[in-house]
Amino acid sequence: MGLPDKDGGEAPDGNTRHVPVMLRQCLDLLAPALERPGAVVVDCTLGLGGHSEALLTRFPEARLVALDRDTEALRLSGERLARFGDRATLVHAVYDELPDVLDRLGLPRVQGVLFDLGVSSMQLDEADRGFAYAQDAPLDMRMDQTTGVSAAEVLNTYPPGELVRILRAYGEEKQAKRIVSAVVREREKEPFTRSARLVELIRDALPQAAKRTGGNPAKRTFQALRIEVNGELSVLERAVPAAVGALAVGGRVAVLSYHSLEDRLVKQVFAAGAANTAPPGLPVVPERYQPRLKLLTRGAELPSEEEVARNRRAAPARLRGAERIREDV
DSSP states (O other), X not given: OOOOOOOOSXXXXXXXXXXXXXXXXXXXHHHHXXXXXXXXXXXXXXXXXXXXXXXXXXXXXXXXXXXXXXXXXXXXXHHHHGGGGGGEEEEEOOGGGHHHHXXXXXXXXXXXXXXXXXXXXXXXXXGGGOOOTTSOOBSOOOSSTTSSOOHHHHHHHSOHHHHHHHHHHXXXXXXXXXXXXXXXXXXXXXXXXXXXXXXXHHHHHSOHHHHTSSSOTTHHHHHHHHHHXXXXXXXXXXXXXXXXXXXXXXXXXXXXXXXXXXXXXXXXXXXHHTSOOOOTTOXXXXXXXXXXXXXXXXXXXXXXXXXXXXXXXXXXOEEEXXXXXXXXX
């Protein structure tokens, strides 16, 4: 499972955090669009504000709009970014709400959009959030704890077939049927409430060969539950096209993904935007069929070995970028 850390430096509570993942690459990729006077950049996944702080610092003429569904992240990052005054606007929203947010702010077009997907360091490091399988915690996993169903509710109430689908689709878990059979058997005795019991159940359910590969055997199940609880892929399916639609010509979007499901979706949206959609055989291609996007990365850019050595959470990161090169016709 990708365990991204989108937060850098020292947090407002005094705890030292890892530096933001692929920070220099993200800033360099967005720079040509953000060095213009009056540029607006949207950080769709604020977290504790590591990338946002760097954007405001490097581009002193830029205005930031930052979104997060996690109210505690907004509170802490608000303290961190307070010194930038009205250059930073923080909004409690999920990132597929980007068009509505920009509309309310009177910003029809922006020059940059950044996504740093996955779980923030704060969510991973606070045991009571239930994201990390390495420590016992309530099975919550909601990024916005004010709404929605928890991971415990998913485990305790979903039909077995739906649980199998989730583990296979979102966790790429080959042993989904074994794990779900054990979950259904155990939840009839007592509902699931804490992560340690689930981790133990998964260890007991898997064959020995499956336990010897790929790290902690619970990671795929925890990833799948987290994606389901937060609707991450369905949100991303709406959010990336919305971000492309919000870009002014010359504007740029950068997306950091942490597992293949996210990266594949981003790749598909960017590839579609960069494609010529004209019917075959036209002697001259009308503008409406011309590509809207130019790809800025060859495939996905990876973190350096040095960065992974400094910050293990950067290891699964994949960065893709694109530039808007024409308006819709």
